[in-house]
Amino acid sequence: MFKNLVLIIISFVLSITSYADTKIPFTLDWKFEGPSAPFFNAIDKGYFRDAGLDVEISPGKGSLDAIPKVATGSFPLGFADINSLIKFLDQNPGAPVTAIMMIYDKPPFAVIGRKSLGIKSPADLPGSVLGAPPPDGAWAQFPSFAKANGLDMNKIKVEPVGFPTREPMLAEGKVSSVTGYSFSSFLNLVRLGVPEDDITTILMADHGLKLYGNAIIVNTDFASSNAKVVKSFLGAVGKGWKDAVSNPSSAIEALVKRNPAADKNLEKRRFNLALSGNVMTDYVLKNGMGNIDKARFEAAIAQLSETYKYKTKPDSKLYFTDAYLPKGGFKLK
Numbered sequence: 001m002f003k004n005l006v007l008i009i010i011s012f013v014l015s016i017t018s019y020a021d022t023k024i025p026f027t028l029d030w031k032f033e034g035p036s037a038p039f040f041n042a043i044d045k046g047y048f049r050d051a052g053l054d055v056e057i058s059p060g061k062g063s064l065d066a067i068p069k070v071a072t073g074s075f076p077l078g079f080a081d082i083n084s085l086i087k088f089l090d091q092n093p094g095a096p097v098t099a100i101m102m103i104y105d106k107p108p109f110a111v112i113g114r115k116s117l118g119i120k121s122p123a124d125l126p127g128s129v130l131g132a133p134p135p136d137g138a139w140a141q142f143p144s145f146a147k148a149n150g151l152d153m154n155k156i157k158v159e160p161v162g163f164p165t166r167e168p169m170l171a172e173g174k175v176s177s178v179t180g181y182s183f184s185s186f187l188n189l190v191r192l193g194v195p196e197d198d199i200t201t202i203l204m205a206d207h208g209l210k211l212y213g214n215a216i217i218v219n220t221d222f223a224s225s226n227a228k229v230v231k232s233f234l235g236a237v238g239k240g241w242k243d244a245v246s247n248p249s250s251a252i253e254a255l256v257k258r259n260p261a262a263d264k265n266l267e268k269r270r271f272n273l274a275l276s277g278n279v280m281t282d283y284v285l286k287n288g289m290g291n292i293d294k295a296r297f298e299a300a301i302a303q304l305s306e307t308y309k310y311k312t313k314p315d316s317k318l319y320f321t322d323a324y325l326p327k328g329g330f331k332l333k
């Protein structure tokens with residue numbers, strides 16, 4: 001009997017160890033900055049560990065960067081702009097990738113300009129120089145924003161810039177505005193010494209853009225074979241965000257551990273800007289984080305068609321599924 005008991009205990013321990021050793025590489029869209037703090041918070045608070053997951057987070061190189069990484073299986077899960085995902089799937093039919101949890105209910109896509117350089121509103125963009133990194137998610141949505149505001153893109157000089165030089169060029173006056181994420185470009189300019197009252201942040205979502213923002217995406221081949229793992233991953237993410245909402249300072253500490261060069265106060269402010277401007281919308285407060293409004297999503301897909309020609313008939317079911325989310329989403333408060 002004792003021998004059988006030992007075997008049962010060993011079997012149980014091995015099963016736990018096996019599950020705990022489930023390694024999940026997760027790729028972000030960008031560098032380790034304030035808005036990514038809740039993911040690191042989920043690690044340090046033990047939420048992933050409690051779910052039996054060993055999660056390793058890697059930085060990205062732009063909001064388009066994670067999509068091919070996940071589609072090819074290099075990463076089972078990632079964080080990416082859902083609008084870029086829609087276009088990717090249209091151009092790569094059958095690619096095994098879809099969105100499973102909306103994080104930025106209101107996208108941070110923005111045009112950031114300087115009042116001293118003549119940029120105060122969308123109407124000031126024609127005749128000016130706009131700096132735009134080609135892989136930038138905000139730049140990818142600029143045509144839809146321009147159309148919604150009646151802007152002639154032929155009258156806007158677009159200067160391709162790199163991510164590292166984007167805000168410095170604006171700070172130096174070499175361009176009048178740039179495309180970027182509202183919370184990142186704004187604070188990067190402040191850090192470069194640009195007076196806050198000289199910075200204009202034109203949030204595209206406040207000027208006719210119906211789109212959603214960044215979501216967690218998954219390789220569908222991985223998900224079909226590891227449904228419980230995917231659900232557990234999202235559950236831990238939800239806990240990480242809820243904890244970060246109630247205790248931002250602790251979440252930022254988790255971030256700074258991975259990015260010691262980060263300015264703690266600046267990154268906390270960046271996180272709070274993302275939280276108030278992009279995450280904690282009226283919809284999320286009412287319905288929880290993670291899901292989408294289907295009618296709005298259909299409208300977003302239609303808006304993309306105004307400036308993007310679909311190769312095949314768009315199908316919202318290909319781009320997002322709530323199959324791995326709990327009913328009612330994740331309550332953040």
